[in-house]
Amino acid sequence: MVSSQNQLGVTVLGSGSKGNAVLVHCGGEAILIDAGFSLKETRRRMAEAGMPEDMLRAIVVTHEHDDHVRGLRVCANYYDVPIYATRRCADVLRRRDDKLGQLALFAAGSSFSISRFVLEPFSIPHDANDPVGFVIRCGERKIGIATDMGHANAMVKYQLRACDTLVVESNHDMNLLAASTRPWSLKQRIMGRH
Numbered sequence: 001m002v003s004s005q006n007q008l009g010v011t012v013l014g015s016g017s018k019g020n021a022v023l024v025h026c027g028g029e030a031i032l033i034d035a036g037f038s039l040k041e042t043r044r045r046m047a048e049a050g051m052p053e054d055m056l057r058a059i060v061v062t063h064e065h066d067d068h069v070r071g072l073r074v075c076a077n078y079y080d081v082p083i084y085a086t087r088r089c090a091d092v093l094r095r096r097d098d099k100l101g102q103l104a105l106f107a108a109g110s111s112f113s114i115s116r117f118v119l120e121p122f123s124i125p126h127d128a129n130d131p132v133g134f135v136i137r138c139g140e141r142k143i144g145i146a147t148d149m150g151h152a153n154a155m156v157k158y159q160l161r162a163c164d165t166l167v168v169e170s171n172h173d174m175n176l177l178a179a180s181t182r183p184w185s186l187k188q189r190i191m192g193r194h
């Protein structure tokens, strides 16, 4: 899924109960959405995808479940990048790991920037502390990311409607990737409860 390095693109390093990590990249910079793999495994998967390590600018957490944050502190330290999370998610993460240090906070509904990326976080229905999905923009292109959704409610569908590319995962053992050229009816089916 590596597109031209200059355009906004997405590389799923892995998804499912063993670990989740999605690299969003544009113009030689990248942000990592979730760090569910060990540092060793994250490095191996980035190398395999042809992604240089120095392109990483931040790790952004969707929610606190272990398969999304297993490598969080170690990866953030190694790549020397800040961690972004919602306040409730950050509270849980810091309670669990007192070495985590300061996190950058964001809130669903308020867009924010990390280097050249503009992120629009939105709430998703999932059994976690303030879980979010993202619409991420760089230049003219938009990518939608929503993992671990049991189902897509109207708000999620609205948020993801105008994206060029969607990364959607649900039900923990179904790894789904919907590409941009598919009709909305199909995307809706992929995002459905089943």
Ligand SMILES: [Zn+2]
Pocket: 063, 065, 126, 128, 148
């Ligand atoms: Zn989860």
